[in-house]
Amino acid sequence: MADVGARVAARKAELGLPELPRNAGTNRTPSKRALLKAIEDLGGEW
Amino acid sequence: MTTPSPYRPEFEAALRLLAKVSEAMHQRGFQRPILVGGAAAEFWSVSALTTGDFDICTIRQSELEEEMQRCGFVRPSGPGALVKGWVHPDLKLAFEVVAEVPMDGNVDPAHILLIEPIGETTLFRVICVEDLIADRMGQYASGSAPDRIDQARLLLALHADLDLAYLDRRIREETLGDHGIESITD
Numbered sequence: 156m157a158d159v160g161a162r163v164a165a166r167k168a169e170l171g172l173p174e175l176p177r178n179a180g181t182n183r184t185p186s187k188r189a190l191l192k193a194i195e196d197l198g199g200e201w
Numbered sequence: 202m203t204t205p206s207p208y209r210p211e212f213e214a215a216l217r218l219l220a221k222v223s224e225a226m227h228q229r230g231f232q233r234p235i236l237v238g239g240a241a242a243e244f245w246s247v248s249a250l251t252t253g254d255f256d257i258c259t260i261r262q263s264e265l266e267e268e269m270q271r272c273g274f275v276r277p278s279g280p281g282a283l284v285k286g287w288v289h290p291d292l293k294l295a296f297e298v299v300a301e302v303p304m305d306g307n308v309d310p311a312h313i314l315l316i317e318p319i320g321e322t323t324l325f326r327v328i329c330v331e332d333l334i335a336d337r338m339g340q341y342a343s344g345s346a347p348d349r350i351d352q353a354r355l356l357l358a359l360h361a362d363l364d365l366a367y368l369d370r371r372i373r374e375e376t377l378g379d380h381g382i383e384s385i386t387d
Contacts (some may be wrong), residue, residue, distance in 0.1 A: 156319050163245070163246070164207040177329075186297075
């Protein structure tokens with residue numbers, strides 16, 4: 156994991172790429188939406 | 202002097218937890234679960250894309266959930282009776298078993314990778330970046346997630362050492378022949 160992180164971080168810097176966009180979230184199941192709300196209720200972020 | 206990790210600390214902690222649960226499964230004689238979806242995207246994008254929602258594949262769901270409970274996961278309380286996943290109150294994240302095998306079994310097992318998290322000696326499994334890109338393209342091609350092609354393009358740009366023949370084949374499989382690697386390199 157450390158190797159992947161170092162390699163990709165260097166690649167990001169080399170290319171000057173923007174951050175990846177977040178998922179639009181328009182295709183989630185009711186179960187998934189409820190789970191994400193549970194994370195929010197705990198004070199977390201998804 | 203130690204170089205700071207490019208990953209989010211909470212994401213690293215989550216992967217250490219996944220590795221711990223995976224090791225427990227391995228010790229019981231079961232295969233380690235496989236990380237897919239948005240958390241795999243965070244892993245391969247090195248936290249450029251973030252998530253607190255970990256999608257996992259295993260054919261041993263009940264045994265995995267036993268191990269998750271031993272590691273502090275609980276079912277969310279309240280009105281979310283439909284919730285299939287589990288939350289970890291301390292880490293404020295969720296794990297959910299979404300399938301028995303990744304991508305309807307179309308992933309080449311040799312391309313599933315064993316990873317050692319930062320600060321941990323046990324291992325977890327994750328789909329490779331080629332399969333992740335193909336997954337993003339499949340969702341894009343279905344029309345349900347038009348933004349996923351941007352993720353696919355950026356993941357491709359971030360990894361210069363991909364197996365391009367495998368990537369092209371997997372994109373064509375996941376998009377039912379509508380797209381190949383040229384769709385994200387043009």
